[in-house]
Amino acid sequence: MKILVAVKQVAALDEDFEIRADEKDVDEDFLLYDLNEWDDFSLEEAMKIKEASASEVEVVVVSVGPDRVDESLRKCLAKGADRAIRIWDDSIEGSDAIAIGRILAAVAQKEAPDMLFAGVQSSDQAYAATGISTAAYLNWPHAAVVANLQYQPGNQSALIRRELEGGLLQEVEINCPAVLTIQLGINKPRYASLRGIKQAAAKAIEQMSLSEIGLSAADVGATHSMSRVRRMYIPSKGRAQMIEGTIAEQAAKLIQIMNEFKGV
């Protein structure tokens, strides 16, 4: 029994960031990297199944990204994942979520897991498409925004509850293997202690090239993606201003602004 967990190292903006010269992304100097928040939950869900199971369950994490991603994979290993795989090739740069799905599907074909978990979305790009496109390439059933999962290793299907708008829940029975995108709050992710992360450094992270998973540069990258980033920018500021003074002064000022706005 094997569960594949697709994870991503996401970027967060530091204070006072700058946009890259080509205007397509933020300058890397101003980014702080960490494991995507959703992935903490999907890994935890896999770990829970592993720990509750009487039979052997292997949890394998996989990520697409450059060297720096090893740090996040190590965190997953510290939390108890059995193996970690990282796919990278410079030609992958610029791939959209669908192209990443293609890569992950290729890994899944090679690894042949019984389940594939991914986060609902990534906190930096927020396409919420990678998991689903992986399912499409694999031609597996999928369920998005999973808030509850009942699954016994070896079963032909799993019972899930999906979160819908307006507080609705949908109970779904899904055939396995399946791709599930896991929602925040489904469990309480464990803490990876720094000693644990340090000790995980001893575990190898398997690096795979595109050819090892049966793909080539012609399948990935910006040019072979169906969407491309044209520009990233900070919109010019709205006209917010603080109104100061006594209550009466503030009211007078407010009326004045409203009148200006209406063109009176």
Place this chain on the structure above:
Amino acid sequence: MDNAKQITRVLFESFEPQAIHLFYAIGYLAIAIFIYGVFVQIRKYRRGKADGSWNELFGRFVDMLKTMATHRTLVRRDKSAGRAHGLIFLGFVLLFIGTSTITLEYDILEPLFGIKFWYGNFYLIFSLVLDVAGLSLIVGLLYMMYRRQWLNLPKLDYKRVDRQPGDPDFDRSQYRREDWAFLWSFILIGITGFILEASRLVWLSEQATVWDYRFWSPVGALLAEIMHGLGLTDQSAGVLRPYLWWFHGLLSLTFIACIPYSKIKHIFTAASSLMFKDPLAGRRLPMVPDEQKTAGYKTITDLTWKNLLHLDACTKCGRCQEACPANAVGAPLSPRDVILSLREFANHALSSKELPKEAELDIHGKGIGQVFMETLWSCRTCLACVEICPVAVEHVPIIVQMRRNLVEAGEMEPLLEKTLQTIHKTGNSFGESKRKRAAWTKELPFEVKDARTEPVDILWFVGDYASFDPRNQKVTKSFARLMQHAGVDFGLLFEAELNAGNDVRRVGEEGLYELLASSNIGTLQACDFASIVTTDPHSFNTIRNEYPDFGGQFEIEHYTTLVKRLIETGQIKLKKKLDCRVTFHDPCHLGRYNKGFDAPREVLKLLGCELVEMGRNRDNSFCCGAGGGRIWIPDPVGLEKPSANRMKEAGQIEGLQVFVVSCPKDLTMFEDALKTSGYEGRFVVRELIELIDECVEYEVWEDSAVTA
């Protein structure tokens, strides 16, 4: 004088040989039971992990003797109990030496070499000394009985704060029974000894060599006179004596046999505990060897032999519990109970021939002898317990080691977990960008040097609270101005400075601590400076006491000593005296941790303040509640906060104007507490730097004074 050789006491006088043999047989049995007990104890300690405290054994031994002889640690904060213990101790030691002297002559020197010395003048002085010893023992014990029965001291109440009534280990009445059994058997040994002595005097009142010298044993003589007065004849005394003799003898032998099995063993365990005392306990926490698989203590066998020895040294005196701020506000923590729980656990699990299975050695949980996670997280690592313990029990290292295990298992408050992750990610507990660490310098009218790029005399390690907390930034700026004014050549690490790690380590996140410490040490080593100064006692402690373990040897001082020097040398010129009534709160990490009690007080004096101490001051200062990572854990609703408790104490000072602190976390904690505890408007909370600042601010005044 009669023939000196006849002035002595004939041992076993008029005993049948069989009786003497029987007594020896029982004596050997008692010693065998004693030795077996000692063996079991030592086997227990040997089941603990290794500890490197064997260095400087002779010095430690001398220190222990000094501590024991002066009863220095016992009279602190409880003079009468300490003195009463001193009487018992004196009595016991003298009686022990006396008995050994008799054995030396009777069983060794006389049979082997025919040497006798226990007669004549020596015998008489010996009798006098031992009578005084017996009296001292009984008086001491009587006071202890009175204390237990009538003083109703909360610290002698063994009811537990972390258990509910009805739980099997809630009130621990067996401890009370043991205490009383100990007191009674001990005092009975003393009393029967005297009656025995008196009955011998009556019995032998016809012999001049006995009766004429009776006042060399004054207590016995007095009792003998009373017996005479009551009409006891020498014959009936002769009949009574063997009964008394056997009762006294058997009780004493039983007492000896019981030593390793009961609280009496503290005679040995407390002494050894004092001998293996670590002067840096809690100030410098133990490192975790890289190759060790899990951090911290999970099972009882993870404790070192020294820890196990400390557990056995505890005499349940309750001083640690009385000093504990967590306990004072009703948190489910008593340092004594942590020690006693683990001790019961160790005695249960490690005393039999075979070690139980691994699973039965787990010290975390809700069972008997296990320690609750809530208990461990209630500790503020303020060190009040370690500092006051008369027998050198070191609670804090054990508590932190247990927390390390909780951290590894992720068993902690979600907020704390978040903070640790934040510190890992950003290097500070505020989750601010590294680049903003020195943002406060931008508002200064002068440039602050970057110690990474140019040599400085003094490197200022600022710390998280002083760097990021808006209220503390004001103080930080004042201090920068003060240093500039004094002409100090100083610089900062700017964004290269990380959280010093003191509290991260005390939380128990050792891996993160290692990361922070080694990064800071690397940064510091790459700079050129003479010494470090900090306004943060927490950073001060870890850099001073713990960085050396990681290869970082730095000269560091807290700002209070630096400022005091600068004022005394005239580099800081005070233009104005503050005429106000203040009190000073000793921060744990400056005071108890590093003995920095005097400098802040002297600075206050130099400023002209009238210092009125709170009841709990200096080594007995009361923690603000922020230590040990508790600043990142919300306090439970409904419980009083330690800081509020402290405000109440300060509020009792008539006419108090300023509550002075010298720690950024204190400023935050107490300004909050001032608002919530209803003293706002009565007095204010100020950092000492702010008071100094008020006295030096008049640069212009100097000019005008010159022209005037």
